[in-house]
Each structure stands twice: as structure tokens, then as C-alpha cells.
Amino acid sequence: MAQKADRGIERVGKRLHGTTRNWMRTRTLRRDDGRYLIYYTFTNTAGQGSASKGNLQKNV
Amino acid sequence: MSEMRWDPVLEEWVITAPSRQDRTFLPPKDFCPLCPTRPGSEPTEVPDSDYEIVVFENKFPSMRAIPPTPAVTSSKLYKVKPAQGLCEVVLYTPHHDGSLADLSVEEINRLVYVWTDRYEELGKLDFIEYVFIFENKGEVIGVTIPHPHGQIYAFPFIPPKIQREIESSERHLKNTGECLFCDVLSEELGDGRRIVAENAHFVAFVPFFAHYPYEVHIYARQHKASLTDLRYDEKLDLAKLLKTILTKYDRLWGFSLPYVMVMHQKPTDGKPYHGYHFHIEFYPPNRTKEKLKYLAGTEVGAYTFVNDTLPEEKAAELRKV
Numbered sequence: 001m002a003q004k005a006d007r008g009i010e011r012v013g014k015r016l017h018g019t020t021r022n023w024m025r026t027r028t029l030r031r032d033d034g035r036y037l038i039y040y041t042f043t044n045t046a047g048q049g050s051a052s053k054g055n056l057q058k059n060v
Numbered sequence: 061m062s063e064m065r066w067d068p069v070l071e072e073w074v075i076t077a078p079s080r081q082d083r084t085f086l087p088p089k090d091f092c093p094l095c096p097t098r099p100g101s102e103p104t105e106v107p108d109s110d111y112e113i114v115v116f117e118n119k120f121p122s123m124r125a126i127p128p129t130p131a132v133t134s135s136k137l138y139k140v141k142p143a144q145g146l147c148e149v150v151l152y153t154p155h156h157d158g159s160l161a162d163l164s165v166e167e168i169n170r171l172v173y174v175w176t177d178r179y180e181e182l183g184k185l186d187f188i189e190y191v192f193i194f195e196n197k198g199e200v201i202g203v204t205i206p207h208p209h210g211q212i213y214a215f216p217f218i219p220p221k222i223q224r225e226i227e228s229s230e231r232h233l234k235n236t237g238e239c240l241f242c243d244v245l246s247e248e249l250g251d252g253r254r255i256v257a258e259n260a261h262f263v264a265f266v267p268f269f270a271h272y273p274y275e276v277h278i279y280a281r282q283h284k285a286s287l288t289d290l291r292y293d294e295k296l297d298l299a300k301l302l303k304t305i306l307t308k309y310d311r312l313w314g315f316s317l318p319y320v321m322v323m324h325q326k327p328t329d330g331k332p333y334h335g336y337h338f339h340i341e342f343y344p345p346n347r348t349k350e351k352l353k354y355l356a357g358t359e360v361g362a363y364t365f366v367n368d369t370l371p372e373e374k375a376a377e378l379r380k381v
Contacts, residue, residue, distance in 0.1 A: 024170070024173050024174075024177070026177075029107070035116060035117035035119070036116065036117055037105075037106070037107075037114065037115070037116035037117070038114065038115045038116065039108065039111055039112075039113075039114055040112060040113040040114065040115065040170070040174050040177075041112050042112060042170050042173075
């Protein structure tokens with residue numbers, strides 16, 4: 001049903017909560033039919049909260 | 061095939077989108093197109109095997125960034141434009157069962173950040189004048205896929221209801237020097253009978269002028285025009301109050317209450333809107349546990365709502381649960 005997605009584009013994270021710890025990151029994919037899809041992930045560089053998405057911490 | 065057709069009588073745009081007739085309608089229970097793609101299973105709309113929050117372009121949009129050529133041509137009276145805009149789907153959670161009410165405050169808070177990001181990003185596009193964030197919940201509202209999700213329509217024009225709010229609030233500002241919405245909130249807080257819940261930065265109430273029995277509006281206490289104006293502590297308070305109201309709705313009769321939720325923010329066309337004030341409106345269709353309010357003759361034909369209940373009584377019911 002879904003279209004095959006390519007590797008996509010990483011967008012620079014946005015800092016949340018006015019501190020340096022919390023970030024929202026996006027990863028955008030473009031499908032074969034031209035539609036985009038954006039994954040939003042949230043990470044805490046202090047190791048708290050949701051840092052479950054692999055290698056996000058090294059990117060911030 | 062889709063286009064915008066101008067209604068010269070009501071002076072508003074109507075979007076035709078016949079391709080949406082083919083959209084997914086109540087898919088089988090063992091396959092949800094909005095769940096993550098499980099290893100070895102049929103691909104869904106989301107290729108990854110897990111996610112937190114996902115936004116994607118609707119597969120059956122009524123507007124596109126590169127719109128198709130209209131099926132008909134304009135006349136002097138009947139204007140026609142390509143339906144240039146964007147329609148997005150926002151997946152709140154990878155978990156199929158449940159609803160926005162079942163998310164934690166932290167998860168709703170993250171969603172507030174995603175809504176803010178989409179408002180900013182879509183609002184930057186030169187062909188977008190209004191970013192409309194909303195959720196239709198429940199089969200009786202017409203939801204075709206039960207997985208918890210909302211939608212965003214990025215319009216190339218300011219929708220009529222928002223335009224009407226802008227005009228009334230600008231008039232009020234000009235006549236009194238005050239924000240209309242701030243004054244409504246002040247009136248509600250002063251009376252107190254229709255307040256449902258509140259915290260440091262937001263207030264939820266059944267408005268004096270409610271069109272629906274269990275209609276609830278959430279206003280920012282401070283004069284803020286959009287999500288982008290909210291500080292982190294205000295966003296968190298919004299998430300908390302959303303959680304409170306959604307929980308009350310579900311406790312009311314012991315089932316997950318259907319509703320339409322809409323966010324009203326200032327347009328993104330770059331003009332100043334000093335009198336505009338961010339707020340959220342909920343429209344549950346139920347007038348009792350078993351009965352629904354249908355839009356009928358007076359509402360559809362005359363746009364005059366008849367509310368069969370007293371807002372003061374409905375607010376008291378919601379306060380208790």
C-alpha cells in the first residue's frame with residue numbers, strides 16, 4: 001500500500017523547553033508518488049526522557 | 061481532479077475533490093494503513109517499524125502543492141482556481157488502539173510542538189494563507205480510519221469562519237481598544253458557571269454562546285495569536301488542559317466521546333492580526349449518551365444554531381466528571 005521511500009533528508013533539530021537538553025528532530029522521506037513523510041523524534045541529551053531512537057544524540 | 065469554485069452568493073470558496081470518494085474506508089481490523097510497517101507484513105503508510113509522531117501528505121488530498129488543472133473554466137460570475145494547498149495527516153502514536161485522551165501529558169506536549177512546527181513550516185509557503193489544524197474523532201463524525209490521528213489543511217485563502225472571527229475581533233479592538241477573545245474570557249471567568257477547568261495559562265469553558273451541548277473552548281489567558289507565541293511552560297499547560305478535557309469527555313458516559321477539534325490561529329499571510337487570539341474549540345456531536353445533534357434545517361439552511369441545552373448545565377456536568 002505504501003510507496004517505497006528513499007533515504008530522505010535530516011533536518012537540524014529544534015531545541016525544546018528553552019534548555020540545551022531537549023530536542024525535536026525530523027527526518028523527511030520522499031515517496032515514489034512524490035508525497036513526503038516526516039518522522040518526528042524527541043531526545044534528551046542528558047539521557048532522560050525519550051532517547052530511544054538510535055543515534056539521535058550524536059547528531060545534536 | 062480538484063479545484064476551487066467561487067460561490068458568488070455566499071462569497072466563499074468550495075473545493076471539489078471527487079478523487080476523495082476512493083479514500084480508505086474502515087480498513088479490515090488486521091490491517092491499519094497508519095500503523096508502523098511490521099517486519100514481514102504488508103507495507104503501511106509508514107515504512108519504519110516504529111515511530112513517535114509522524115506527519116505525511118494525505119494520499120487523498122483535496123488540495124496539492126502542485127494542483128491539477130481545473131476540470132472547468134472560469135466565467136465572469138463563476139471563478140475557478142486550482143486547489144493549491146496541502147493536506148497532511150498527523151499520526152499521534154504508533155499504537156492503534158486508544159485516542160488522544162489516552163496519551164500522557166508528555167506525549168500530548170510533544171504533539172503540541174509538532175503542531176507548532178507544522179504551523180510554522182506550512183505557513184512559510186508563499187501559496188499558503190491559513191494553516192488549519194484539526195481532528196475528527198469517531199465513526200459518527202465520519203472518520204474512516206480509527207488509528208489516533210489528526211489532520212492539517214493548509215489553505216490558499218482564509219476560511220470563512222476564521223475571516224468572520226478576524227472581522228469581529230478587529231471591530232471590537234477598534235471600538236474598545238481590547239481583544240474580543242480576552243474580553244470573552246474575562247466575562248466567562250467573571251461569571252464562572254461555564255468554566256470546566258483551568259490552569260495557570262489556559263481556561264476551558266462551555267461558551268455562553270455554545271452552538272453544541274458539550275462544546276468546549278480552550279483560550280490562552282495571555283493574548284497569544286498562535287502556537288508559535290507560546291512559551292514552553294504555556295505549551296505544557298496546554299497539553300495538561302487538553303488531557304483534562306479529553307479525560308472528562310471520556311468519563312462523561314463511559315465511552316470514548318467523538319468530537320471535532322479545531323485550532324484557530326492567526327493567518328500566515330504576513331499581515332498583522334493584533335486582535336486575534338489563539339484558541340481551540342471542541343464540538344462533540346452527542347446531545348445525550350444515545351442521541352446526536354444533527355445539523356438540519358436551521359443550521360444548514362439558515363446557519364442559525366438551536367442548542368437544546370443550557371451551557372451552564374453542561375459545564376457543570378463536565379466539571380463533575
